[in-house]
Amino acid sequence: MASVVGRRGVMAGLLLALLMVGMPADAARKVRKKAKPQVVATDTLRQVFIYSPDEKSGLHAAWLDSTQTWRHIGQLCASDYSRWGNEKRMYQPYVIRANDGTWRAVWQLNNEAPAFAAAYSDDLVTWRPQDYPRMSVQGVYNPVIFKVKSDDPMEEKFMVFFQTADGQYRSTLATNDFRHFAPDKEAGDHVADMVAKNTLLNDTVEIDSRCYSGEIFLLKPAELNALLDFHKQQAADAQLYAETMKDDAHRFAGLKPVDATLTVWANQQKAISDKLVGVFFEDISYAADGGLYAELVQNRDFEYTERDHHGWTAATAWSTPQGKLDIRTDGPLSSNNPHYAVLTNQYIQNEGWDGVAVEQGKSYDFSFFARCLDGKKKDFMVSVVDEAGTDVATAKIRVQGNEWKQYAVVLTSRLTTAKARLRLMPLKKGSAAVDMISLFPQDTFKGRKNGLRRDLAEAIAGLHPKFVRFPGGCMSHGDGVDNIYHWTHTVGPLQDRKPDFNIWNYHQTRGLGFYEYFQFCEDIGAEPLPVLAAGVPCQNSSPDAHGYGGQQGGIPMEEMPAYIDELCHLIEWANGDPATSQWAKMRADAGHPEPFHLKYIGIGNEDIISTAFEERCLMICKEIRRRYPEIQICGTVGPFHAPSSDYIEGWRFAKEHQEVFDMVDEHYYETTGWFMHNLDYYDSYDRKGPKVYIGEYASKTRTHESALAEALFLCNVERNGDVIEMTSYAPLLAKDKHHNWNPDMIYFSNTDVRLTPSYHTQRLFSLYGGDKYVTSQMSFQLSEGSQVKNRIAASLVKDSKTGKSHLKLVNALPVEVNLKVEGLNIPADANTESFSGKPQDMEVKPVIGKAGKELRLRPYSVNVVTW
Numbered sequence: 001m002a003s004v005v006g007r008r009g010v011m012a013g014l015l016l017a018l019l020m021v022g023m024p025a026d027a028a029r030k031v032r033k034k035a036k037p038q039v040v041a042t043d044t045l046r047q048v049f050i051y052s053p054d055e056k057s058g059l060h061a062a063w064l065d066s067t068q069t070w071r072h073i074g075q076l077c078a079s080d081y082s083r084w085g086n087e088k089r090m091y092q093p094y095v096i097r098a099n100d101g102t103w104r105a106v107w108q109l110n111n112e113a114p115a116f117a118a119a120y121s122d123d124l125v126t127w128r129p130q131d132y133p134r135m136s137v138q139g140v141y142n143p144v145i146f147k148v149k150s151d152d153p154m155e156e157k158f159m160v161f162f163q164t165a166d167g168q169y170r171s172t173l174a175t176n177d178f179r180h181f182a183p184d185k186e187a188g189d190h191v192a193d194m195v196a197k198n199t200l201l202n203d204t205v206e207i208d209s210r211c212y213s214g215e216i217f218l219l220k221p222a223e224l225n226a227l228l229d230f231h232k233q234q235a236a237d238a239q240l241y242a243e244t245m246k247d248d249a250h251r252f253a254g255l256k257p258v259d260a261t262l263t264v265w266a267n268q269q270k271a272i273s274d275k276l277v278g279v280f281f282e283d284i285s286y287a288a289d290g291g292l293y294a295e296l297v298q299n300r301d302f303e304y305t306e307r308d309h310h311g312w313t314a315a316t317a318w319s320t321p322q323g324k325l326d327i328r329t330d331g332p333l334s335s336n337n338p339h340y341a342v343l344t345n346q347y348i349q350n351e352g353w354d355g356v357a358v359e360q361g362k363s364y365d366f367s368f369f370a371r372c373l374d375g376k377k378k379d380f381m382v383s384v385v386d387e388a389g390t391d392v393a394t395a396k397i398r399v400q401g402n403e404w405k406q407y408a409v410v411l412t413s414r415l416t417t418a419k420a421r422l423r424l425m426p427l428k429k430g431s432a433a434v435d436m437i438s439l440f441p442q443d444t445f446k447g448r449k450n451g452l453r454r455d456l457a458e459a460i461a462g463l464h465p466k467f468v469r470f471p472g473g474c475m476s477h478g479d480g481v482d483n484i485y486h487w488t489h490t491v492g493p494l495q496d497r498k499p500d501f502n503i504w505n506y507h508q509t510r511g512l513g514f515y516e517y518f519q520f521c522e523d524i525g526a527e528p529l530p531v532l533a534a535g536v537p538c539q540n541s542s543p544d545a546h547g548y549g550g551q552q553g554g555i556p557m558e559e560m561p562a563y564i565d566e567l568c569h570l571i572e573w574a575n576g577d578p579a580t581s582q583w584a585k586m587r588a589d590a591g592h593p594e595p596f597h598l599k600y601i602g603i604g605n606e607d608i609i610s611t612a613f614e615e616r617c618l619m620i621c622k623e624i625r626r627r628y629p630e631i632q633i634c635g636t637v638g639p640f641h642a643p644s645s646d647y648i649e650g651w652r653f654a655k656e657h658q659e660v661f662d663m664v665d666e667h668y669y670e671t672t673g674w675f676m677h678n679l680d681y682y683d684s685y686d687r688k689g690p691k692v693y694i695g696e697y698a699s700k701t702r703t704h705e706s707a708l709a710e711a712l713f714l715c716n717v718e719r720n721g722d723v724i725e726m727t728s729y730a731p732l733l734a735k736d737k738h739h740n741w742n743p744d745m746i747y748f749s750n751t752d753v754r755l756t757p758s759y760h761t762q763r764l765f766s767l768y769g770g771d772k773y774v775t776s777q778m779s780f781q782l783s784e785g786s787q788v789k790n791r792i793a794a795s796l797v798k799d800s801k802t803g804k805s806h807l808k809l810v811n812a813l814p815v816e817v818n819l820k821v822e823g824l825n826i827p828a829d830a831n832t833e834s835f836s837g838k839p840q841d842m843e844v845k846p847v848i849g850k851a852g853k854e855l856r857l858r859p860y861s862v863n864v865v866t867w
């Protein structure tokens, strides 16, 4: 029988905490006592102090040097629980070292969650992604860990005791890997005593003149050195990655034009992905509703709620001279669309998305659903009015009958105005219910009904993306289990689609749904890449009704089979035969009998690689693989690059399950310095593992500096195109005054579209892509080499379909580069396309030309030579 043994000592504060059960965690922390530092070092062991400076700062370490001074080492890990910002807190952390030298930590999350945090580390250097095991009670206080004796040291288990709001102790038994926790149970009266006895010796030490409570552990010198080296390296990297072109005048003072040689080994070629550059589309920053989706009426279905955005209601974006809209829900148009408005004798007016933009001479499809509530018919005047209230387009519509029916009319605008309103005026006595009030430009991209805003869609098409990823981003996995994106809610008649709130704090109509996404892909010749949740919502989700935030434990296991079916039905819907598949028939009924030829599916979006994630993700991917072996599956490795814990654990997980993961999705938003100093990032990637999809990346400015850094980086991507399958800059679109993110690739208002310098980098690398990489190397005169090597890059690819060669040349220096090319004859009449500017420029202008005899790369330029 296993028995509970006390840990090494420590945590007098816990005893105090026991006496304060039910107090807010903040208060509990404040009364921890100061104590004298313990001196327990021996000649061969080093003392390390593990503590949390405050609840927002995570777990830190310090070490005691030979002068008996505690030196801060750095942050070990931070709480990743629940919403961004305020909820990522760590209260009363408690750390133990297992008999095999590995580490376990627990902490309290807040006062309401039915969970605590569980963390694991082999070496204090990297920490595995956290788990938040669900307990049976809400409010899990002061968790502590005790080792459970076992005959097999490899199977050492751990008992976590915690307190409830009413002061009772409960316990849960954890497996050795600290990933599985048994259902919690009452712990009995003896526990309070036992916990107190074994936690009396809390350590308090002074670091930089401040006292902290925590725990002292002994490490071997090699262990301490590894920890110190890691943090030293992190600090050095941070300095390197802070490099910005703003400092170039100083950094490159006196630098003369650089002579460089590009040596090409024309016979050394390797196959690379021919889909390296695509786009990432997410409804963030009003990218879909109010953006790419061309609908001009906001809240057309009267379904806005407080959940979408604080203060929003079914009447948001609408007004009426009678003051308040009459909103009802009895006898709705659709159960997915329960609210509608009733009009009696006053008009209602919609403000659009910061105004309704109409153009002189252009036609707009107006439509709405209506039914008479008394009487058999009712006439309406529909008009577009300008800011002064003058009609710029009008039409009459007669509504007949007491059943919901759709009515439509075409309006042609007499004027161009960006700030118009749509007005619906009842003309006769009696009341009528109205819903799904829509005004759609006829001039959509490719003229499609329920289509896309032409200028924005053309800007995306102009990138020549090889694929489109949709619908997100965080929007795919959603804010909580109930907000996970279900593609099935986004297809079919518009009035039956299920709107929902958007994690980005507004509303999704789902008017731009999966049919429209797939149609767009087909229209621009891009592969569709739907990315859907891995059975868990975003780790930054708000707490549910039970106070459980973050991944909320994921979709309950008993509901997983239905969720997996839903994902498989998507493949059926996209590719199936309407004659034999009901899902494919839905596609055909919607107007697309031919298959969409779906080849890829992404499962998961930068999820924390928790136990809940791993279990669900694997269930999904195994079933997709079993039913649709031809579909390529893309997994996810968290929100950051190496050496983040999700990246490490995500890659381990993907490599262990290569039978299901063809590739994994990497994300990073980084400084330009990071990009410039990671031009070899993929050179040592394992060629036998899953491939890489860099699904979200961007360097963090909106300027030409980022376009240059990303171009340097994309040369590195092409060189590694045998292991990198796809990339997509993110996010793609952002509407003025509605930014959730910065930077983005394309900014827009209702009437204009502005392309950032990064857009042009993406376009050049996409348009001039290939499927063969030709080996080349850049060299400089020795004196310049080390100084400039991160600022110049080249990549030569060939496209075997067209027989063309494309040479990209990036010069991110403030001086010209004179390039000599060896091993390759570039015809003097080869075409060039390039852009340049100052690093801080927000706009650049690509120019086309001819290569000529000499390759001179302008300062701060991105160039393509193509022949």
Ligand code: AHR
Residues within 6 Å of the ligand: 282, 284, 472, 473, 474, 475, 605, 606, 639, 696, 730, 731, 741
């Ligand atoms: O691209 C913006 C957001 O960044 C995405 O929604 C999310 O996946 C990432 O954190």
